[in-house]
Each structure stands twice: as C-alpha cells, then as structure tokens.
Amino acid sequence: MSTLNVRVWRGTESGHYEDFEVPRLESQTVLDVVSHIQRKLDPTLSYRYACRVGMCGSCAMTVNGKARWTCRTHVSKVAQGERLEIGPLRNLPVVKDLVTDMAPFFDKWAAAKGQFKGTATRKDDFARVSPESAERKLADEAIECIGCGVCYSSCDVVAWNPAYLGPAALNRAWTLANDVRDVEQSARLAAVAGDAGCHACHTQMTCTERCPKFLTPTKSIAGLKRLVLSAAVKGEL
Numbered sequence: 001m002s003t004l005n006v007r008v009w010r011g012t013e014s015g016h017y018e019d020f021e022v023p024r025l026e027s028q029t030v031l032d033v034v035s036h037i038q039r040k041l042d043p044t045l046s047y048r049y050a051c052r053v054g055m056c057g058s059c060a061m062t063v064n065g066k067a068r069w070t071c072r073t074h075v076s077k078v079a080q081g082e083r084l085e086i087g088p089l090r091n092l093p094v095v096k097d098l099v100t101d102m103a104p105f106f107d108k109w110a111a112a113k114g115q116f117k118g119t120a121t122r123k124d125d126f127a128r129v130s131p132e133s134a135e136r137k138l139a140d141e142a143i144e145c146i147g148c149g150v151c152y153s154s155c156d157v158v159a160w161n162p163a164y165l166g167p168a169a170l171n172r173a174w175t176l177a178n179d180v181r182d183v184e185q186s187a188r189l190a191a192v193a194g195d196a197g198c199h200a201c202h203t204q205m206t207c208t209e210r211c212p213k214f215l216t217p218t219k220s221i222a223g224l225k226r227l228v229l230s231a232a233v234k235g236e237l
C-alpha cells in the first residue's frame with residue numbers, strides 16, 4: 001500500500017505544519033485523510049465537517065494552496081507527488097488547527113441584508129413566482145450557495161480590505177435583489193453600495209473559478225453594480 005505525506009496546520013494564527021503519513025486508498029477524499037489523522041494518529045486535531053456529501057458547506061480548507069470543499073475533493077485530483085498540505089481557510093480567524101471562525105463571514109451576509117424580508121402572513125395564500133420570469137431565472141443562477149467560504153477565502157480584495165463584504169454575501173444580496181416578494185430592496189442596495197460593497201470588487205474572477213457549486217459571484221456582483229448605478233441615476237440612493 002502506498003503512503004501519502006500530509007502536512008497539516010497546527011495552532012491558531014501562529015503555529016506550524018506537522019507531518020503525518022496516511023495510507024493511500026482508492027477514491028480517497030481530502031476529508032478522509034484528515035479524518036484518518038484525527039481518528040488514528042492524533043485525536044487532538046481539530047477540523048469541521050457535517051454532511052460529507054457537499055451540502056452543508058462546513059468542510060472547506062486550504063489544500064495545496066487553494067481553498068476547496070474537502071469532502072468532494074479527491075486526493076487523486078490535488079496531491080502533488082503523493083504530498084498534501086492542508087491548512088485552514090484564509091481571510092478568516094483561526095480557532096484551532098483547521099477550524100476557522102466563520103462569524104465575520106456570516107456577519108457580512110447580515111451587513112449585505114442577506115435575510116429575506118416579506119410581508120405575507122400565514123393567512124395569505126402562497127406567493128406564486130413564475131419559473132419563467134426574468135427575476136426568478138436570475139435568482140436561480142445564484143441561489144445554490146452552501147456558505148462554504150471557499151470564494152471568500154480565495155478573494156484577494158478581502159485580504160487587502162477586511163471590510164469588503166466579499167463574494168458570498170454579495171451573491172446572496174443579488175439573489176434577494178431578484179426576489180419579487182422581498183420588501184427590503186432599497187435598504188439592501190444602500191447596504192451594498194458603500195466603499196466595502198460591490199464596487200470594491202476588482203473582477204478578478206477567483207471566486208467564480210473556485211466556487212465548488214459552479215456559481216458565478218462575479219456576475220452577481222456585476223448585477224448589483226448595475227442596480228446601484230441605476231438607483232443612483234434615479235436619485236433613489
């Protein structure tokens with residue numbers, strides 16, 4: 001049986017990489033490798049996952065220099081000469097080892113008004129939005145975000161400007177901007193129009209290249225820029 005040489009980050013913001021040898025298995029994922037280390041070699045290793053099937057968004061880590069969802073990343077696709085280097089996501093505080101504090105990430109969703117706000121009560125009938133409507137199609141393109149943080153961790157603008165709302169929060173704002181039932185549209189546009197909002201994006205596309213759900217936050221951000229400009233021209237901002 002061959003062996004993988006795995007370097008894993010230990011510590012918080014300061015720390016060091018520690019070396020482990022892990023048996024190489026067929027169809028092995030990066031999450032399998034981390035789980036093997038924690039279960040068989042060092043139970044003090046901290047990491048996070050839940051679903052193992054690409055739904056919960058909790059297993060993202062930096063693997064050989066790039067942010068990835070580890071439960072759906074096969075070792076065969078990313079190992080360089082049977083070597084793996086696994087660290088926490090960038091652009092977020094490190095709690096311990098491979099676990100980052102996601103609070104700043106989700107705080108920015110809230111700051112971008114990423115919560116749905118409607119007016120219907122339980123006495124109202126279901127709202128009907130045609131799947132063929134232009135708004136529904138635009139919302140559909142961006143709605144499958146699992147909140148994994150891969151795009152946020154990969155964005156250089158977030159690294160340069162920690163106040164920047166980032167691709168995931170802005171992608172969410174764009175989804176809601178196309179939700180015809182939502183009544184917070186003006187406040188949402190104002191929230192994403194500031195210095196740390198959509199205009200801070202440099203359109204480098206890293207978020208779109210790396211999103212494991214094949215979403216296009218760059219396109220969503222471009223849509224928000226158009227909406228903000230249109231509202232500004234009409235004097236609504």
Ligand code: SF4
Nearest residue numbers: 155201202204205207
């Ligand atoms: S396109 Fe914009 S949000 Fe996406 S990685 Fe580049 S700067 Fe960040």
Ligand code: SF4
Nearest residue numbers: 145146148149151211
């Ligand atoms: S947009 Fe993609 S990469 Fe970013 S948090 Fe959502 S699923 Fe993850």
Ligand code: FES
Nearest residue numbers: 052056057059071
């Ligand atoms: S463990 Fe849920 S997405 Fe990877």
